[in-house]
Amino acid sequence: MGLKDLYSPQFLTDLGTQLHQVVPTFDVTRFCQACLTEAWSDLKLMERRDVITTQMHAQLPANFPQAAAILRQVGPKFTGLAAVCLPNYVAVYGLDHWQVAMTTLAVLTKYSSAEFAIRPFLKRYPVATAQQMQAWAQSTDVDVRRLASEGMRPRLPWGTRLPQYMADPTPVLVVLHQLLFDKSDYVQKSVANNLNDISKDHPEVVIAFAQQYWGQTKSGDWILRRGLRTLFKQGNPDVLALLGYDITAAEKVTDVTLQPESDVAVIGGLTTVTYTVRAPETMPVYLGYRVDYVRQNDITTAKDFFVKRTTLPAGQLLQGVFRLKWQQLTTRRLYPGVHRLTLLVNTQVVAESWVTLK
Template sequence: MEPLKNIYSKDWIKNLSLVVSKVDSKITPNEFQKKVLESPWKEYELKERINRLADVFLFFWNEPLTHIEPKLIRLIELLKTNGAQNFNFPYIFVNDIVSKAGLEDFDTSMRILEKTTVFSSAEFAIRFYYQNHFVPTLKQMQIWSKHKEPYVRRLASEGSRPLLPWGIGIPEIKRNPEVHLPILKQLWNDENEVVRRSVSNHLNDISKINPDLVLEFCKNRFGVSAILDKNLKHALRGLLKKGNQDALSFFSYDTKWKPKDFQFYLKQKKIKIGDSLEFTIEFQQKSKESKMIRMEYKIGFLLAKKTYGYKIFKISEKLIPPNENVKIIKKHSFKLITTRVYYPGVHTISIVFNGREYEKLEFILENKK
């Protein structure tokens, strides 16, 4: 798969420069392209490229945010005229232009971000305002949680997540994740799925800091609709993977259930990086009544310092009738991906039923020749 940073190709930059020159005739397309692509652009990763784009705009627009505002709005209008859709990730730098130029102009920044977040989410930019203007930003997010535009409502949840990937850390949110409960209570049953999904991710973040807070939030909210129950389950996914008994009990999992005649074996004990590990599990469900079973497998990945990092993967979950014989064959790919580095050596794999771990096996991961 091509690195995500390559969305900013030379052709993409060229097309952007043509639009920029229409917004500001003082900027020629060649000047803009040259400034963006100057060394060490080729070595930059995705976040560095986003940062460079914002800095280039501010190189040409070295002026107060109030003067930048009409140009930025015009830029978005022209981009949309040329076919760009709302909630468009490559243009996320427009929000960085705001935070870089107007961190001390809170009111203007909020006015602009309310518009730009619809075009490309301001979830990362808003965190700089939390860092520098915590209370006013919190109040603004509470106001936005009732906004008519769903992408603005989403920002109120997504931008305030305690553990937002890529986002700068906000210690006060980590220390007091309950500060955003009023926003989550407002949005958990929002009419828009993109908003509800953000709330689920926010709650999952909190569950890593304060599980009881999330369990209390969720326990009396089940049963409104199947869709909302699904969102709540997504919020509890981290706790479910950890085998949290309270979280499991919300979904009728019997944590005391045990498989009968359980067998677990690997097709091969040695595989190469790039290949797949195939394994088989067999068991009987001997209870007198049907049981809801959540089946997962847990891999212990060997790390650089010869310690292990563990990750749980879902196999399936289903209601299994009495006296059912179950056989499942599964593969786990060790194909190279950008989000994980594989180290050759002994790894482990175990099976998890309803939060309880069964039988750990070892296998050897080898370098591909």
């Protein structure tokens, strides 16, 4: 069962039934049949969402404020990712009704998320919608506050990118300043991911933001650390220094080894890897490893993994193991070939080894 199967025949029946209870003329059978065409099985999650949106519109009132009132009634009956078809209706058919759309999205996001649906409004009405996001950042509702951040992410996965914020993230940062000390981890994760998005286009802006707030609260530092993760992996010296790591540690450590239990592995298998590292002086280290995954046409792509954060006492040998799972993932397909493994100390390579995947 894949994510697209969240939109199952049963979901369609349930949605149609709830709409019928509010709009007696809404034909559940017609709705389901219109969605479940021969093409349905080949459609991805968001493609199915769009079909559902279109077929809801075919039977709901053409007057958007009337349709929006119906969505607000039905919204509490559906939660989770599948329910994004409801705010999607607002994104597709409510662009000419900004105020009604904002009111409706603020309701629907409490049961699913309007993070995708808000984006067309940020593009068409950039000033008014950014001001709305600032207001939502002050909401007493955690889901609405989270929307204020998540909806403005320049590079939101599955969402359309926001080129205006990739060029100038200033309006986004206004919201993130408001939310940095939010008590909800749901909001905190969104703020961190938003900062990470911005760092890919404006690293200096995010570093300055982090330097301004670093050390004020534990939760704030957690957000900033997560928001700096891409720059950290890139070995940005300003980020390493802010987080308390010496980029030259890799040049100082000794007795470094990286040894797989076997230099051959199979797809679906597991490789246990042992490592050692010694520091001549006491130093904080961020220990990780990198796998250069073989792709088609002899291309490789690198993926970094976290092992541990620790302080190495002067002269003491640190020994440990990590286990590398050779599993096929929807986000990472494995191919046979020689895979390079490297041990990382404060993001820098200190040892390497190889495993042949068959």
